[in-house]
Amino acid sequence: MLDLTLLPDGGASWLDASGEHADIVISTRIRLARNLEGYAFTPRARDGERLRILTQVREAFAGLQSIEDGVLLRVDELPPEDRLLLHERHVVSKELAGLNEQPVRTGAAVYLSRGVGIMVNEEDHLRLQVLHSGFHVADAFGVLERLDAELGNKVPYAFHSEFGYLTACPTNVGTGLRASVLIHLPGLVLTKEIGKVLAGLQQVGLTYRGMYGEGSEVVGNFFQISNQTTLGRSEGELLDYLVRVVTHVIEREEESRRVLLRDAGYIIEDKLWRAFGTLRYARSLSFDEAMNYLSGVRLAVGLKLISGLSVYTLNKLLIFSQLAHLGNSEGRALTESEANVARARYVRETLAREAE
Amino acid sequence: MVCDLCKNGDAVIQLTEIEGSGVRQLHLCEKCAAERGVETTIGAAKPQINNFLQTIHEQMPGAKGEPVHCSFCSSTLADFRATGRLGCAHCYEAFEGSLRDLLRRVHGNSRHIGRRYVAPLPSELPHVSNATELRDRLKRAIEAEQFELAADLRDKLRGMD
Numbered sequence: 001m002l003d004l005t006l007l008p009d010g011g012a013s014w015l016d017a018s019g020e021h022a023d024i025v026i027s028t029r030i031r032l033a034r035n036l037e038g039y040a041f042t043p044r045a046r047d048g049e050r051l052r053i054l055t056q057v058r059e060a061f062a063g064l065q066s067i068e069d070g071v072l073l074r075v076d077e078l079p080p081e082d083r084l085l086l087h088e089r090h091v092v093s094k095e096l097a098g099l100n101e102q103p104v105r106t107g108a109a110v111y112l113s114r115g116v117g118i119m120v121n122e123e124d125h126l127r128l129q130v131l132h133s134g135f136h137v138a139d140a141f142g143v144l145e146r147l148d149a150e151l152g153n154k155v156p157y158a159f160h161s162e163f164g165y166l167t168a169c170p171t172n173v174g175t176g177l178r179a180s181v182l183i184h185l186p187g188l189v190l191t192k193e194i195g196k197v198l199a200g201l202q203q204v205g206l207t208y209r210g211m212y213g214e215g216s217e218v219v220g221n222f223f224q225i226s227n228q229t230t231l232g233r234s235e236g237e238l239l240d241y242l243v244r245v246v247t248h249v250i251e252r253e254e255e256s257r258r259v260l261l262r263d264a265g266y267i268i269e270d271k272l273w274r275a276f277g278t279l280r281y282a283r284s285l286s287f288d289e290a291m292n293y294l295s296g297v298r299l300a301v302g303l304k305l306i307s308g309l310s311v312y313t314l315n316k317l318l319i320f321s322q323l324a325h326l327g328n329s330e331g332r333a334l335t336e337s338e339a340n341v342a343r344a345r346y347v348r349e350t351l352a353r354e355a356e
Numbered sequence: 357m358v359c360d361l362c363k364n365g366d367a368v369i370q371l372t373e374i375e376g377s378g379v380r381q382l383h384l385c386e387k388c389a390a391e392r393g394v395e396t397t398i399g400a401a402k403p404q405i406n407n408f409l410q411t412i413h414e415q416m417p418g419a420k421g422e423p424v425h426c427s428f429c430s431s432t433l434a435d436f437r438a439t440g441r442l443g444c445a446h447c448y449e450a451f452e453g454s455l456r457d458l459l460r461r462v463h464g465n466s467r468h469i470g471r472r473y474v475a476p477l478p479s480e481l482p483h484v485s486n487a488t489e490l491r492d493r494l495k496r497a498i499e500a501e502q503f504e505l506a507a508d509l510r511d512k513l514r515g516m517d
Contacts (some may be wrong), residue, residue, distance in 0.1 A: 035445060037445065038489055039492075040428070040443055040444040040492070040496070041442060041443060041444050041445070044431060044443040044444060044496075046492055048488075048492065052488065123441070152473060152475075156475035156476060157473055159472075159473040160448055160468075163455075163459070163467075164470060165468075165473065166448050169440060169441055170458060170459060171408055171462055173468075174468045175468070175470040175471070177470075205464075229462070229464060229465075231462075231463035231465055231468055232463050232464060232468075233465075233470070234470040235470045235471060
């Protein structure tokens with residue numbers, strides 16, 4: 001079984017709840033899609049080509065100064081439960097982990113360092129990404145820009161004077177940049193304002209998804225908001241725009257929370273304490289159930305109704321109560337009902353420790 | 357703004373419909389939008405790729421005057437229409453005309469104005485065997501039954517021996 005503690009930061013520094021608005025914005029992720037000259041794009045490439053790509057970039061990674069002490073994991077050589085574990089930890093995409101309809105590709109790998117990752121042989125040859133706790137777009141992009149510049153000097157990227165950085169899917173071409181903010185919006189959901197806000201996002205060129213990106217469902221009122229277009233605006237413009245809109249969404253969420261407390265104070269308080277009570281004492285919890293109650297408790301902490309519980313603990317509960325994480329700490333793969341029992345125990349014990 | 361259909365509700369959705377060659381814009385309230393099948397409530401966000409594939413099918417009838425396949429990776433426009441993925445960087449040149457239109461529709465623009473990139477000189481890079489690259493292209497051309505291209509590539513490979 002994969003021991004994630006061997007990674008430079010356990011692959012989890014993005015959970016530390018530092019950064020602005022950390023109770024509402026869980027994390028900021030920015031990625032750049034890049035491809036190497038001289039090979040077909042990953043989906044069209046042959047196994048041998050993908051392995052040569054891996055060899056070529058591996059040599060380049062060795063000399064990178066912007067990410068030292070990195071670890072390279074051959075995702076294609078890992079068993080399914082470890083690939084799921086990496087996906088749950090948000091360090092590899094579903095596609096790279098081979099959890100979509102397509103099996104894992106020969107040559108699929110990920111290079112990980114503190115808060116920075118490079119996926120190799122994803123849909124594009126390289127996906128450079130930075131994951132940062134809280135709402136921290138400028139800092140995250142600074143790190144990524146330095147890494148991109150350094151790597152682009154060691155391997156030749158495919159670039160076109162008119163279309164920019166070339167990508168397998170034309171929805172990523174140009175800057176190759178996708179910035180997304182994982183945000184918790186229970187106030188907007190409870191006041192039924194969320195539909196308008198989401199429709200508004202789509203009108204201004206942004207899009208939303210569930211916690212695990214493309215095609216994933218929204219559970220626990222966690223949304224990922226990201227830019228939809230990548231071409232025709234500079235990196236700076238795309239990021240500024242996202243920051244402006246997300247700042248506005250945060251204000252709307254805060255406003256909704258004030259309205260809830262003012263107009264339905266005791267109803268909300270009751271609902272949130274019941275969520276806490278369930279998490280504190282339940283003996284079996286499905287993942288969706290746990291996410292929904294954790295959403296309630298997170299809101300209660302944000303509203304200062306419950307004290308003594310840190311946002312960091314809440315973030316950890318989101319990640320470590322998932323199927324592969326529970327299995328990893330038990331040392332074996334779990335069935336769904338075994339996982340429900342293990343999840344309830346993990347949540348119960350964590351909350352009890354924090355309450356002491 | 358009021359809803360274009362019921363003239364009553366608050367318009368929150370802007371719907372762009374394409375009919376024949378014309379484009380029509382509608383401003384709809386949540387109720388009318390839902391009746392027309394536009395998702396307004398939260399649920400699974402529709403996978404973007406499905407919308408994108410639909411756009412390709414609607415907007416990209418095979419363009420005339422463009423090569424049938426990419427000379428580097430042997431992909432065709434039909435491959436792109438089926439998967440939504442291009443085969444390689446050279447496909448952007450092979451299918452330039454069709455792609456430019458598609459990019460305008462998807463991004464509202466077809467010109468990159470972000471960071472410029474200059475690749476390092478080949479002399480500064482570790483040596484990558486040209487013959488291996490040609491052999492990969494040859495195998496792909498044969499698989500795609502593009503025998504003329506395959507013959508060309510084989511000649512080039514022989515010339516290198």
